[in-house]
Amino acid sequence: MREKILNILLDKNKEFVSGEEISEKLGITRTAVWKHIKNIKKQGYEIESVTKKGYKIVKCPDLLTPEIVKYNLSTSLLGKEIVYFDSIGSTNDYAKEIAKDVKEGTIIIAEEQVKGRGRMGKYWHSIKGDGIWVSIILKPDIYPYEASFITQIAGASIVKGLKKLGVDSLIKWPNDIIINNKKVSGILTELGAEIDRINYVVVGIGMNVKTIDFPENVKSMATSIRKEGYNLERIDILKEILEEFERLYSNYIENKDKTECIEICKQNSAIIGKYVYVLKGDEKRKVKCIDITENGNLVIINDNNVKEELISGEVSIRGDKNYV
Known part of the structure; x- marks a missing residue:
């Protein structure tokens, strides 16, 4: 019920909505509406209450509830x-x-x-x-x-x-x-x-x-x-x-x-066309990234100028000089 009331207030986009309108929409008493509003305020919502106008949200908390x-x-x-x-x-x-x-x-x-x-x-x-x-x-x-x-x-x-x-x-x-x-x-x-x-x-x-x-x-x-x-x-x-x-x-x-x-x-690749270090266990080798396959594998050219495919989850990538 609290979520439904909150949605009604949010739908009004910071305009007043009367307690009577909320109670009629949800089939609850205006007293119940008021109690739910109090609980919503405790969550951090700034809600203005004005007699004969009702309630409106002034500010939402920066939460991901x-x-x-x-x-x-x-x-x-x-x-x-x-x-x-x-x-x-x-x-x-x-x-x-x-x-x-x-x-x-x-x-x-x-x-x-x-x-x-x-x-x-x-x-x-x-x-x-x-x-x-x-x-x-x-x-x-x-x-x-x-x-x-x-x-x-x-x-x-x-x-x-x-x-x-x-x-x-x-x-x-x-x-x-x-x-x-x-x-x-x-x-x-x-x-x-x-x-x-x-x-x-x-x-x-x-x-x-x-x-x-x-x-x-x-x-x-x-x-x-x-x-x-x-x-x-x-x-x-x-x-x-x-x-x-x-x-x-x-x-x-x-x-x-x-x-x-x-x-x-x-x-939007940060590494295609660049030289990077491929890390796998204690192994570290410098390669050039050239493509991503249709299955999401990374295509590289190794030290012997041979193409390889790297599978996600098996290796880590580090930049040649910086993070990338």
């Missing part, structure tokens, strides 16, 4: 069920715990992660309220070996979503999003599967949005949306990403079509 995320979210799968935390260890870890028992498209959102991590177990710096820390639970009817392509979908979705908001970014294959040669977002895709069957895929996305000061050990390679000069709301970024993700994901699962996703990854 289910009510705010779901409002006007034009998806049919992602975000219909949302689990929200003020603070959590890792959204990906929690998503894996509940994945088998929830619907596909359920997302886990936290204002803070205290044990956030990226690929290869690396720590992810997650400041409370400063970024987007979200995990998406998927249950695609594909073979386990095909799941790695979902990382490419996530990368393409972030780049496309940011571009719609006026932010130009690039993909450092396979899972980092770059602005001005520094990492602004990372993707961690984890799989729960049997030999020939996927039980679930969890796609974790972390993005620095408002952070200005980074710890000494990452400041040379990390940045944020705001640090790069863009004053965007976290909710607008998240909604664009979710909507783009669902579109590209549905096209892949339902139509087996990777074309648009691959094209986005190619056109």
Whole structure:
């Protein structure tokens, strides 16, 4: 009921709506409306109440609560069920715990992660309220070996979503999003599967949005949306990403079509045409990146001038001189 009242207030776009109108629409008493309004205020919403006029939202809190995320979210799968935390260890870890028992498209959102991590177990710096820390639970009817392509979908979705908001970014294959040669977002895709069957895929996305000061050990390679000069709301970024993700994901699962996703990854690559270091275990070698295949593999030319394909998830990429 609280979510319905909040939606009515949001629909009015900061205009007054009477308690009588709300009570008639929802079939509850005006006293019940007033009690729900009090609870909505406790969530951080600034609501003005005027006799004979009613209520209007003056300001929404900078939170990624289910009510705010779901409002006007034009998806049919992602975000219909949302689990929200003020603070959590890792959204990906929690998503894996509940994945088998929830619907596909359920997302886990936290204002803070205290044990956030990226690929290869690396720590992810997650400041409370400063970024987007979200995990998406998927249950695609594909073979386990095909799941790695979902990382490419996530990368393409972030780049496309940011571009719609006026932010130009690039993909450092396979899972980092770059602005001005520094990492602004990372993707961690984890799989729960049997030999020939996927039980679930969890796609974790972390993005620095408002952070200005980074710890000494990452400041040379990390940045944020705001640090790069863009004053965007976290909710607008998240909604664009979710909507783009669902579109590209549905096209892949339902139509087996990777074309648009691959094209986005190619056109917005941070490494195609560049020399990079490929890291695998203790091995480190310098190669030139030349293309991305229709399956999302990175095409390189090695020391012997021979072409190779690298599979997402097996290696890490580092720039020849800088981060990229």
